[in-house]
Amino acid sequence: MSYRIEKDVLGEIEVPIDAYWGITTQRAINNFQISGKTFPKVFIVSLAQLKKACLFANLELNLIKSEKSKSIFQAINEIIEDNKYLDQFPIDIFQTGSGTQTNMNMNEVLANRANEILGYSMGQKHPVHPNDDVNKGQSSNDVIPTTMHISALYMIQKLFPVLDKLIEQLDKKIVEFKDIIKVGRTHLQDAIPIPLSLEFKVYKKQIQANKERLQNICNELHYIPIGGTAVGTGLNTHKDFAKLTVSHLSKITNLPFKINPVKAEGIASHSSIVNLSGNLRLLALSLLKLANDIRLMGSGPRAGLNELLLPQNEPGSSIMPGKINPTQSEALIQVCLQVIGNDSIVSLGEAYGNILDLNVCKPVMIINLLESINILIGGIVSFIEHCLSGTKANIMQINEHLERMLMTVTNLMPIIGYDKCSEIVQRAFREGKTCKSVIEEMGIEIDNLDELLDPKKMVGE
Numbered sequence: 001m002s003y004r005i006e007k008d009v010l011g012e013i014e015v016p017i018d019a020y021w022g023i024t025t026q027r028a029i030n031n032f033q034i035s036g037k038t039f040p041k042v043f044i045v046s047l048a049q050l051k052k053a054c055l056f057a058n059l060e061l062n063l064i065k066s067e068k069s070k071s072i073f074q075a076i077n078e079i080i081e082d083n084k085y086l087d088q089f090p091i092d093i094f095q096t097g098s099g100t101q102t103n104m105n106m107n108e109v110l111a112n113r114a115n116e117i118l119g120y121s122m123g124q125k126h127p128v129h130p131n132d133d134v135n136k137g138q139s140s141n142d143v144i145p146t147t148m149h150i151s152a153l154y155m156i157q158k159l160f161p162v163l164d165k166l167i168e169q170l171d172k173k174i175v176e177f178k179d180i181i182k183v184g185r186t187h188l189q190d191a192i193p194i195p196l197s198l199e200f201k202v203y204k205k206q207i208q209a210n211k212e213r214l215q216n217i218c219n220e221l222h223y224i225p226i227g228g229t230a231v232g233t234g235l236n237t238h239k240d241f242a243k244l245t246v247s248h249l250s251k252i253t254n255l256p257f258k259i260n261p262v263k264a265e266g267i268a269s270h271s272s273i274v275n276l277s278g279n280l281r282l283l284a285l286s287l288l289k290l291a292n293d294i295r296l297m298g299s300g301p302r303a304g305l306n307e308l309l310l311p312q313n314e315p316g317s318s319i320m321p322g323k324i325n326p327t328q329s330e331a332l333i334q335v336c337l338q339v340i341g342n343d344s345i346v347s348l349g350e351a352y353g354n355i356l357d358l359n360v361c362k363p364v365m366i367i368n369l370l371e372s373i374n375i376l377i378g379g380i381v382s383f384i385e386h387c388l389s390g391t392k393a394n395i396m397q398i399n400e401h402l403e404r405m406l407m408t409v410t411n412l413m414p415i416i417g418y419d420k421c422s423e424i425v426q427r428a429f430r431e432g433k434t435c436k437s438v439i440e441e442m443g444i445e446i447d448n449l450d451e452l453l454d455p456k457k458m459v460g461e
Contacts, residue, residue, distance in 0.1 A: 001016055001312060002016070002017040002018075003015060003016060003019075004016075004017045004122070005124045006022055006023035006026070006123045007023070008023050008024070010027075011027050012032075012296040013027060013436050014093055014423070016027075016066075017125060017318055018032075019091075019122075020088045020108070020112045020113055020120075020121060020122065021078065021088055021090075021108045021109055021333040022100065022104075022108035022111070022112060022125070022130060022131075023108075023123075024103040024104040024105070024108060025090075025091060025101065025104060025109075026105075026107070027101075028091045028092075028095055028101035029090055029091060031093065031396040032092040032094060032095045032101070033092065033120065034092045034093075034234075035067070035094055036092065036094055036206035037092065037093045037094075037367070038089060038090060038091065038092065038093065038103060039089060039091075039093065039363075039367065040367075040370060040374075041083075041086055042151045042154050042155060042188075042370065043366065043367075043370065044079070044086060044089050044106070044152045045080055046151040046154060047081065047102070047103070047106050047143070047147045048080050048106065048161075049076075049080060049081040049109050049150065049152075049225070049247075049249065049252050049361075050143060050146055050147055050245045050249060051072075051076055051106060051107075051110060051134065052073070052076045052077075052080070052248070052252055052311065052369060053245045053246075053249035053252055054137060054226070054241075054245050055069055055072055055073060055076070055134075055138070055239050056244070056245070056248040057137070057238075057240075057244035057245040057437050058136050058137060058241070060244055061134060061238050061240060061241065061244065062274060063137070063245050064133060064136060065147055066441035067118070067396055068114070068127060068133055068296060071113075071114035071115070071117040071118050072111075072114045072128060072133065072134060073152055074113075074114070074117055074220075075110045075113035075117065075185045076110060076112045077081070077108070078108075078113065082303060085109055085284055085426070087115065087347055088105075088109045089102070089105050089106070089109070091105055092366070093363050093364065094363070095366050096145075096357070096360075097140055097353055097358075097360025097361050097362055097363065098138035098140050098142055098144060098358060098362060099144035099362045099363050100144075101139040101142075102140075102146055102363070103135070103138075103143050104130065104131075104135075104140070104145070105435060106152055106421060107130035107131065107134040107135045108130045108259070110126045110128075110130070110134045111125065111129060111133065111134050112130075113129040114128040115127065115128050117295045121414055123384050124432055130339055131176070135403075136173055137227070137229075137236065137237040137238060137241045137245075138226070139228075139229040139230045140242075140453060141228070141230050141231070141261065141267050142225045142226050142227065142228040142229055142230075142232075142266070142267055143226065143461065144268060145266050145270060145359075145362060146224040146225060146226045146266075147366075148270065148362065148365070148366040148369075149221045149222075149223075149257075149272070149273075149286040150224075150253060150255070150272060150369060151366065152221055152251075152273065152276060152366070152369055152370065152373075153218060153221050153222075153253075153255055153373065154253075154375040156214060156218060156373060158373070158377055159214070159376060160211065160214070160215070161212070162376075162377050162380050162381055163207055163211045163380070164211075164366050164381055165380075165381070165384060166207055166388075167204055167207055167208060167211075169305070169384050169389055170200055170204040170207065170217050170388075171204065171405075172389075173197075173200045173388070174197045174200045174201055174204065174393070175197075176393070177196040177197040177393055178195075178197050179195075179197075180195065180196040180197065180393050180395065180398060181193050181194070181196070181402065181455050181456045182194060182195075182196050182209050182307060182344060182401065182402065183398075183401045183405050183407075184407075188241055189360055190406060190407050191407055192407045192408070192410050192458060193402065193405070193407075193408070193455035193456070193458050193459050194459060195197065195342055196307075196393060196398070196461050197415070198248065198313055198388070198459075199293070201291045202285070203293075205220045205398055206289070206290075207283075207286060208284035210279065210282055210283040210286055213279045213282065214276070214279055214280075214283070217272070217275050217276045217279055220272040220275060220276075221272050221273075221276065221440070222248075222255065222257050222258050223258050223259070223260040223261075223266065223272070224246065224257055224258070224259070224260055224266060224438075225258075225260045225263040225264075225265070226245050226246065226257060226263075226265030226334025227241050227243075227245060227246075227263060228242075228260075228263025228264060228266065229258065231264060231267065231268075231275065231357045231358070232262070232263040232264025232265070232266075232267050232268070232357070233264070233319060234263065241257055242263070243320050244258050246258065246259050247288055264357065266358070267357070267359070268352055268354060268356060268357050268358055268359055269315050269350065269354050269359055270349075270354070270359050270362070271330050271350065271434075273350075273365055273366065274346055274347055274365075277343045277346040277347070277365075277368070277370065277372065278343060278344065278347070280343065280369075280373065280376065281339060281340050283339075283376065284335075284336035284337075284339040284340055284372075284385075285335075285336070285340075287332055287335075287336050287379075287380070287383075288332075288333060288336045289331050290332075291328075291329040291330075291332040291336070292329065292333065293295070293384065294308060294326070294329055294387070294388070295310075295326035295329035298310040298324045298326055298329075298391070299307055299326075305397075306394055307393070307394055307397055307398050307403075308392070308393060308394060309327075309392040309393070309394050310324075310387060310388050310390070311327055311390035311391070312324045312385060313327060313328070313329075313386055313387075314327065326384060326387075327384045328383050328386045329383070329387065329399070331379060331382060331383070332414055333377060333382045335378070336379075337373045337377035338371075338375060338377060338387070339372040339375065340371070342368035342371060342372045343368075343372070344371055345364060345368045346365050346368050348361075349361030349362075349364050349368075350365070351367035352403070353365070388448060403434075404421065404434070406425045406428055406429060406435055406456065408435060408453045408454075408455055408458065409421045409424050409425055409435045409451050409453070410458075411453065411458050412453075413426075415446060415452075416444060416446070424439055424442070424444075425437050435454055436449065436450075437455065
């Protein structure tokens with residue numbers, strides 16, 4: 001590989017001759033060979049969009065020359081619109097807690113490409129300088145948290161249609177399962193009858209509530225600290241820079257961004273990111289219930305509940321022929337566990353990184369948040385397509401359970417009392433009989449007994 005030599009205050013470094021990054025990025029590559037994980041495309045593109053908004057503001061304020069700005073604009077658009085140079089952002093996620101190396105990576109790529117467009121060599125920082133021109137009026141400390149908000153909003157907007165699709169599919173199951181009465185269960189034990197549709201209404205209500213919470217959180221993410229520079233005071237930034245940048249950013253992203261009235265808060269703390277992550281955890285908990293309930297009701301086929309017939313997608317065992325497993329539930333459960341784990345990291349990033357005037361866990365917080373949204377999208381879509389949409393009620397098995405259930409005697413409690421009902425249930429269980437036969441054997445006379453013990457007349461929604 002051929003190299004060019006670049007120099008900064010710390011000395012000289014070899015940089016691959018065809019790399020658009022520069023010496024700061026190369027130092028980060030050399031110093032942070034930790035995980036091999038890098039920022040995803042959504043974050044890099046969001047960062048480029050922010051740079052574009054900042055450049056518009058600086059141009060409007062006459063703080064950068066037109067010739068320079070044109071070349072930088074072209075370089076930015078090549079990333080945003082043409083998806084070029086995405087391989088020029090190789091820095092490990094585990095780097096400085098402010099994300100400075102990634103901000104400088106973008107500055108250097110844009111500066112080098114701009115200089116190339118103007119006919120100059122890369123690595124010379126001339127005529128376009130990565131700090132003085134591309135990063136003008138900015139600090140990594142306000143750029144990275146702003147980019148965190150942009151990328152989080154982009155991803156959450158992709159999640160909402162998926163939640164709508166899940167709600168729609170649950171609605172279909174509610175209609176499909178109408179009038180199907182089954183054994184209810186509490187503590188994993190038989191309880192009174194419940195409509196199967198009502199259980200699915202529970203899942204739907206939880207998903208709807210989670211969607212509403214997430215929508216409300218988006219309003220918090222619209223407030224960004226750009227223009228606060230290092231610690232929120234706006235040092236070295238024009239007084240109108242933030243206002244103009246936010247205006248241009250809103251147009252570029254089609255998102256209603258606003259200036260954080262206390263920019264220092266958005267630099268020192270990322271409570272909005274923590275809030276979003278926490279509500280993704282709540283969504284994961286709701287999905288865990290859905291996935292667990294469905295696989296439990298689908299357990300069997302001979303020795304389980306077998307009340308739901310799940311799609312048979314693939315063989316379930318390398319040794320047991322014909323065995324089929326609830327793999328989509330298992331996959332979604334694992335997604336949810338990862339989201340819950342990611343939320344712990346995001347929360348700890350706020351707890352340990354939020355010290356004095358700068359949160360220094362920005363990269364690990366945003367990468368875990370973005371991963372949570374991404375795998376939730378994939379997990380939910382897979383579960384809908386390969387499990388939920390094809391799930392059917394096993395009416396024969398459901399009715400067999402109903403015929404054997406004991407808790408229908410609960411309906412007799414106002415007539416013969418709790419203790420006598422308990423005696424009937426225990427005897428019926430010990431002797432393997434129905435409650436009705438035990439009542440008749442005990443000589444207890446009850447008017448309309450069949451009607452009172454009819455499970456379908458014991459439910460209400």
